[in-house]
Amino acid sequence: MSNEILVIVDMQNDFCPGGKLAVHGGHDIVPVINDLARQFRHVALTQDWHPADHLSFASQHDGMVPFMTITMPYGPQTLWPDHCVVGSRGAAIHSELNVPHAELIIRKGFRREIDSYSAFFENDHKTPTGLGGYLKERGFSKVTLVGLAFDYCVRYSAEDAKMLGFDVTVVSRATRAIDLAGSALQTRKSFEERGIVLV
Ligand code: VGL
Ligand code: ZN
Numbered sequence: 041m042s043n044e045i046l047v048i049v050d051m052q053n054d055f056c057p058g059g060k061l062a063v064h065g066g067h068d069i070v071p072v073i074n075d076l077a078r079q080f081r082h083v084a085l086t087q088d089w090h091p092a093d094h095l096s097f098a099s100q101h102d103g104m105v106p107f108m109t110i111t112m113p114y115g116p117q118t119l120w121p122d123h124c125v126v127g128s129r130g131a132a133i134h135s136e137l138n139v140p141h142a143e144l145i146i147r148k149g150f151r152r153e154i155d156s157y158s159a160f161f162e163n164d165h166k167t168p169t170g171l172g173g174y175l176k177e178r179g180f181s182k183v184t185l186v187g188l189a190f191d192y193c194v195r196y197s198a199e200d201a202k203m204l205g206f207d208v209t210v211v212s213r214a215t216r217a218i219d220l221a222g223s224a225l226q227t228r229k230s231f232e233e234r235g236i237v238l239v
Pocket of ligand 1: 050
């Protein structure tokens with residue numbers, strides 16, 4: 041339908057097996073997403089896109105290793121292995137993702153000082169990426185989310201979309217979790233509380 045859009049989150053090499061921040065089974069969902077995308081007239085993609093010295097990288101902090109949490113001016117920040125560096129092969133969209141009709145690719149996380157899990161707002165929950173305005177201006181009211189990772193970028197994108205007033209659905213067979221410290225379960229609970237539909 042013309043008021044619905046599929047948003048495919050961060051289907052990039054670095055989040056797939058062999059990548060720098062591989063999500064278990066991340067590549068298994070590529071054919072699932074390809075099938076689903078054929079059922080949508082409108083599709084947008086997101087792309088995690090970090091400078092090589094991004095402050096979400098553990099390598100930028102003395103004595104820190106990936107998956108530790110630090111406090112940034114905007115709140116807690118999990119530290120990650122270097123990933124999705126601007127222009128790298130790891131940052132490229134998975135080569136088997138087949139969505140030639142995608143109408144937008146929105147990049148996020150390109151400012152060194154701040155990470156952006158959500159496709160709508162950076163991790164300060166204030167700085168917009170522009171996606172919310174784009175979707176509203178195009179007249180979309182229903183957003184379906186798939187991709188990686190369920191408990192990070194898909195989660196925060198879904199929550200922000202709901203907060204912005206969109207009807208939000210996440211398709212569980214077309215997403216996979218990183219699952220740090222129970223984050224996948226927390227994500228399912230949060231969706232239930234907020235009225236985000238998980239199918
Ligand atoms: C993501 C951690 C860091 C994601 C991106 O796409 O879920 N997770 N950068
Ligand atoms: Zn990232």
